Amino acid sequence: MSLHELVSISLFEEGAEQFRIDVAQNPNDTEESIWCYLCEAQLYGVDEARKRYLEVGRDPRPVMRETYNMFKDGGDPEKLVAAFSNSKESDYFYASLYAGLYYECQKENDAAKVHIVAACKSSYGQRSDDYMASLSKVHCLCRNWNLG
Structure with missing residues (x-):
């Protein structure tokens, strides 16, 4: 794995973690949930990211x-x-x-x-x-x- 790939993985992990923290603080933040999904889709693929999808309010x-x-x-x-x-x-x-x-x-x-x-x-x-x-x-x- 190249250094670029490792850095990308690390940034997606950090992004997903931050978006999860943000949704925990504001459980009605639709966009934070979507952005978490986008990060996790890069890390795990779309099927797994969908399983991990953050539920938020309306x-x-x-x-x-x-x-x-x-x-x-x-x-x-x-x-x-x-x-x-x-x-x-x-x-x-x-x-x-x-x-x-x-x-x-x-x-x-x-x-x-x-x-x-x-x-x-x-x-x-x-x-x-x-x-x-x-x-x-x-x-x-x-x-x-x-x-x-």
Whole structure:
């Protein structure tokens, strides 16, 4: 195993541990649960990560309730994006971002790129000072996905 692989494993372990601590502190944090899953999918694979999925309370945001269920139950990212394509700008952004992240943990990188780039290029992704909008841009930059 290379040093890069060992560092990556260590960072995913640290991330999963931190997200588990965060959910223990706030048992209604949908996104922390999803991010824990994303880390654990890298460590153990999606099936095992799903078995370890953190249960949280009901998120008041419909887009995040649907996103949470998609990761928990193995739903369809295309349906998620379609369901929120004519919603608030932020809902479309979040649906696209999490659809892309879902595809990425499934090792479907072409589909991941389509959705995460769409999130970045969305009105919300371009104009918002939301941390997640910045995260989506950094995600694309790290993968050399062209936003132009």
